[in-house]
Amino acid sequence: MDNKECIITVELGTNGVRVMAFTLNGEVIASMKGSYPTFHTEPDYSEQDPEQIFITMLYVLKNLLTERVHPKHYHVVSMCFSASMHSVLSIDRNGEPLGNVITWADNRGKKEALDLKNSPFGKKIYDATGTPIHPMSPLIKIAWMSRNDNERFGNTYKFLSIKSYILQQLTGEYVQDYSLASATGLLNIHNRSWEPEALSFAGIKADALPDVIPVFASPGKLRKEYQKSLGLPENLRILIGSSDGCLATLGGGVWEEGKATITIEDSGAMRTVGKVVIRDEKQRFFNYLLTENYYISGGPTNNGGVVFEWFTKQFGDFKGPFDIDYAMENFMREAATVSAGSEGLIFLPYLLGERAPIWNANARGSYFGINIKHEKQHFVRATIEGILYEVYSIGKILEEHRRIDTLTVNGSFASTPLFAQMISDIFNKPVNTGTNPDSIARGAYLLSAIDLGVFKNLDDAARSIDLPLSFRPHLHNHVAYQKYFPIFDRLSMKLYDEFEAIATLQHEQYINVT
Amino acid sequence: MNQFALQQGHSRELDMFSHIVEFTLAKNSTIQLESFPVTTSENFRIYYVIDGKFEWIINQKHYVLYPGDLAVILPGVELGGSHRYLDIGTFIKLEFRVAQLDGSNGINLGEWSNLTESERVTVGRILLINNMSVLKTKEAGDVLYEMRSEVLNQEIGYLTRVNVLLDTLLIIIARQSTRQANSRRDFPGTFAMLEQALRKNLAHQWTVEEMAAHVGLGTTAFTEKVKTYTGFSPLNYLINIRISESIKLLKKADINVTQIALETGFYSSQHFSTTFKKLTGYTPGDFRKRNTPIKSS
Numbered sequence: 001m002d003n004k005e006c007i008i009t010v011e012l013g014t015n016g017v018r019v020m021a022f023t024l025n026g027e028v029i030a031s032m033k034g035s036y037p038t039f040h041t042e043p044d045y046s047e048q049d050p051e052q053i054f055i056t057m058l059y060v061l062k063n064l065l066t067e068r069v070h071p072k073h074y075h076v077v078s079m080c081f082s083a084s085m086h087s088v089l090s091i092d093r094n095g096e097p098l099g100n101v102i103t104w105a106d107n108r109g110k111k112e113a114l115d116l117k118n119s120p121f122g123k124k125i126y127d128a129t130g131t132p133i134h135p136m137s138p139l140i141k142i143a144w145m146s147r148n149d150n151e152r153f154g155n156t157y158k159f160l161s162i163k164s165y166i167l168q169q170l171t172g173e174y175v176q177d178y179s180l181a182s183a184t185g186l187l188n189i190h191n192r193s194w195e196p197e198a199l200s201f202a203g204i205k206a207d208a209l210p211d212v213i214p215v216f217a218s219p220g221k222l223r224k225e226y227q228k229s230l231g232l233p234e235n236l237r238i239l240i241g242s243s244d245g246c247l248a249t250l251g252g253g254v255w256e257e258g259k260a261t262i263t264i265e266d267s268g269a270m271r272t273v274g275k276v277v278i279r280d281e282k283q284r285f286f287n288y289l290l291t292e293n294y295y296i297s298g299g300p301t302n303n304g305g306v307v308f309e310w311f312t313k314q315f316g317d318f319k320g321p322f323d324i325d326y327a328m329e330n331f332m333r334e335a336a337t338v339s340a341g342s343e344g345l346i347f348l349p350y351l352l353g354e355r356a357p358i359w360n361a362n363a364r365g366s367y368f369g370i371n372i373k374h375e376k377q378h379f380v381r382a383t384i385e386g387i388l389y390e391v392y393s394i395g396k397i398l399e400e401h402r403r404i405d406t407l408t409v410n411g412s413f414a415s416t417p418l419f420a421q422m423i424s425d426i427f428n429k430p431v432n433t434g435t436n437p438d439s440i441a442r443g444a445y446l447l448s449a450i451d452l453g454v455f456k457n458l459d460d461a462a463r464s465i466d467l468p469l470s471f472r473p474h475l476h477n478h479v480a481y482q483k484y485f486p487i488f489d490r491l492s493m494k495l496y497d498e499f500e501a502i503a504t505l506q507h508e509q510y511i512n513v514t
Numbered sequence: 515m516n517q518f519a520l521q522q523g524h525s526r527e528l529d530m531f532s533h534i535v536e537f538t539l540a541k542n543s544t545i546q547l548e549s550f551p552v553t554t555s556e557n558f559r560i561y562y563v564i565d566g567k568f569e570w571i572i573n574q575k576h577y578v579l580y581p582g583d584l585a586v587i588l589p590g591v592e593l594g595g596s597h598r599y600l601d602i603g604t605f606i607k608l609e610f611r612v613a614q615l616d617g618s619n620g621i622n623l624g625e626w627s628n629l630t631e632s633e634r635v636t637v638g639r640i641l642l643i644n645n646m647s648v649l650k651t652k653e654a655g656d657v658l659y660e661m662r663s664e665v666l667n668q669e670i671g672y673l674t675r676v677n678v679l680l681d682t683l684l685i686i687i688a689r690q691s692t693r694q695a696n697s698r699r700d701f702p703g704t705f706a707m708l709e710q711a712l713r714k715n716l717a718h719q720w721t722v723e724e725m726a727a728h729v730g731l732g733t734t735a736f737t738e739k740v741k742t743y744t745g746f747s748p749l750n751y752l753i754n755i756r757i758s759e760s761i762k763l764l765k766k767a768d769i770n771v772t773q774i775a776l777e778t779g780f781y782s783s784q785h786f787s788t789t790f791k792k793l794t795g796y797t798p799g800d801f802r803k804r805n806t807p808i809k810s811s
Contacts, residue, residue: 016745034745034754037709052758058793059754060745095805096765229795313699321698321731322739 006074007452008064009444010057012083012162013244014038014103014266017057019064020441021074024454026464030068031438034060039100044107044135047100050089050165057166058226065230076232078448081241082440083163085183085288088138090145090156091165098152101162102141109135109144110361116140121197123283128195130277130287130295131185134355139185139198146203156208163240164210171220171238174210179242181212182289189277189289215242215291216451239448246290247443248410249273252434253465255458258405260298260398262391262423263439264414266306269356270394271298278401284357285398294458297402299356299394303349303387305413307365310351311383315376332418334377335384340425340477341484344369345378347386348491350499356394358492362503368491384419385426385481389488392426408432408467410439420470425477426485432467517541518666527665530673533626534680536609537665542566542600552594558621559587559609560683562655566603569596572647584649586687588641589621606658610680623684626677636724637688643711643728644691651690657683692730701739704729712752716759716779722748756780757793764802771798 006029011018016035022028034056039047069076086104091097102108116122117133131137135144138159145153160168161184164176181187186202186209188195194206213219218238227234241247245263249271254261260272277287278297287297308331309324316327350363367382398404407429409420415433424431434442446461455461519538522528528537535557552571561584568579573591587593589612595601613624621638623629629637661679664672696704708728712720725748726736740748756778763774775786775798790798 032745035743036754037706049758051761052754055754055758055761055793059750062793094765223795225795225800229792313697316699318699321735322701322704324699324701 004072004074005077006069007445007448008061008069008076008079009241009441009448010061010079010081011244011438011440011444012053012057012081012166013440014084014105017053017060018438018441019057019060020438020445021064021069021076022441022445023074024077024449024452026442026445026449029072029074030064031441032060032064032068038103038105042108044110046103046106048103048162050097050101050162053101053162054166054169062230065232070231076236078237078239078452079232080239080444080448080451081163081167082244082247082444083161083166083180083241085180085243085245086136086138086141087162088141089160089162089165090152091158091160092155093157095157095168097165098155101165104136106141107135107361108148109140112143112147113137113140116143116201117283121201125185125195125198125201126283127279128188128190129182129185129198130189130289130297131183132283132286132355132359133185134359135361136355137183137185139202142186142202142204153203158210159204159208160210167219167238167240170222170226172223173220175217175219175240176210176212177215177217177240177242178212178289178291179215179246181209183243183245183286184209187212187289189287189295192289192292213240215240215447237448237451239444239451241444241447242290243288244440245269245271246288246296247441247447248439249296249443250290250446250458250462251439251441251443251465252408252410253432253462253467254408255462258403259408260395260402260404260406261408261410261439262395262414263411264301264304264387264391264409264419265411266304266309267300267302268304268391268411268414269298269300270391270398271296272398272402272404273297274402278398280397280401284359285401291458298398301390301394302352302355303390304411305387307349307351307387308383308413311380315379331380332416335381336418338377338381339480340385340422341480342378342382342385343374344371344484345374345382346389346484346488346491347379347382348488348495349383349386349390350492353503354390357397358393360496360499362499363492363495364499364502364506366491366495368487384422385484386488387413388419388422388426389481389485391423392485393489393492395427404429406430406432406469408434410434417471421474422477424471424473426481428473428475428478430469430473431471433470434465434467518662520665527668531626531665531676533611533624534608535611536607537662539564539604539606539662541604542602545599545602547599549598550595550600551598552592554590554592555587555609556589556611557609558589558612559585559593559607560654560658560687561585561587562606562608562658564604564606564655566601566605568601568603568605570594571596573645575647577648579648582650582652582655584651584654584687586641586647586649586691588645591647606655606662608658608661608683627681627684628678629681629685632721632723636727637684639724640688640692640727641684644688644695646691646694649687649690649694651686654683654686654690657686688727689730692728696730698730701743705740705743709755712755713759716756717777718779719781720752720779725752752779753789753793757790760786760790760798761801764798765805767802771802774798 007022018033020031089101113135186198252261346368348366351365353361354363613622726733760778772783775783780786
């Protein structure tokens, strides 16, 4: 039975870590997760404890191996890593973290982002790096630190991502993959080297960043102590892997022209793959590298499932304490009783400000068009439609750059059947739902499998993903949505001044949402 | 209901309950200036409004109390009328001594209580953490009425029952304050508050019961929720935090391993060592050695 080989994927996500085991053919052997908290010590701050992330990862990995992998006599041959984008962790010369990891959701660099965006360098840096000028990007975070936190900035030996830190703990090397590096706003995605003007805006030199290696490269061998405590072989191949966004696209099987993927969990994104970057005059889209000849392009939204959850918490019927699932299911049933377009009730979902396509941190939510006949269920449906109109507004502009014939949805919100059907109707396109509940881990598995020779290349690997066609658009619903969407779109732009005015007032009362 | 006024030292009904300082039902029918200035007391004070409307300052905040409201005044907290007088209306007042007020560990109720040691600690801690001044609970009113008849009628068993009712009252207050302090809709938010409490006092030997009480759930429901939300049992989640904190301390050279063990809530350096090695493959000492010298690149 020596032939039972397996691949482990480690996914360092926004809320927690998921570790999965796959056979070489891609069957799931086991999956475990563990979560860690996000701290908001000040308005706009969003941080996590690097040691807690490391320990949680180790704990989950160990449990999965000892409970589910070793007992079945699987031999682990490869381990591939994925992580959320845009995290920054300062470490000193001894490798000791200086404070917590700053996550993608952190907005402390609002001012620095605005300064850069309005400067002549902004457009140039965006064109070179493919990362929108926004507080989410490490470029802006490091720039913030250089201007506002001299002590930490001065003592920093390297600016890592959380994945670089975890891999350094496991192997001893400071490395970063091209793919995650391309989301820092510091890497030139055309020549794959650090962009001098971006470095200079951040106030650092290239040696303050980890070495950059391809996604198929290995950061090195697992330290002896971990080999022993985890029961892993010395010749285990560790792959550095990529980012959650790129891997979700690969793992979602979206790998050729005419396809796009919509991922919605708490937040969301719509992505396409191409061999050329999207050059958007208004800088609305990201272009991240997976490998040298593949770019993942698209737009992110802040307001996904988190908005529906907010609505449910406020207005849902709770059977028992904290039983939000029950309340959400009830709402879905209620929403299904209302016709497409919510009889003229429109919801702007910008509770957390918004990124693509309006890139307006001051945007706020609003119900529009309420009349005396609207009942609770109309609000429920309008809320869901608003979240999906927002994604549609990304898709409409994306279509100016890329042909999109079919959509693949993933993420817990988007893959809910009711919502997937609504996406199909709004876009008027067929929707596939992947059979893989976790496309990020699937993407990481594919990288390992290609590395082991199971697949020839990325195209070959992506073709292995089974994509059953699940939803076809209903034309009469699409027609209804087409009547309301232009109003949604215009309101989102028209309210610019009012968004700013209300955000300013809210900010004065320390109600900081973004 | 008839008025009554029992005072320790004056009313023989309270002789057997030395911790109860005052137990009265007061009907106030006229306004007397300066009748209720802001004062503090070392005792625990509870007021339950039966009728009328009272405007009070509690802990420097203004409150309007209506029938069914319960004002909970922790030892050392300020209380008085918003206009320094007592408004017209009827209320029950219960004032009792607590054994001690310990800054981090909450309120120690004292020997009269029949709660278990850990329940006593938890109830005391929750009261202090939530620090809710006004609760909406008719249930508390019923308990106070029952206490009144026990104290006044002195039927067989009353010595036990009065203290049991006082315990009951405190449990109601603790539970209700947790319910009012968090929405019971937002588990992530509530769990974040618990996490904060755990980190603030990591050296404490937290029990699942205590953690569950903070969230306002029973231990079974709590354990299940935490498992679904975090992937870990509550105690394993706590170990995660303990080890993560210990790693940070190990990276600082000026604190010894035994001290780290105790500060992060392990019983002993042995317990710390075993847990740490099991998880990380290193003993704390080896881990420290590995991390101190700079690695050349």
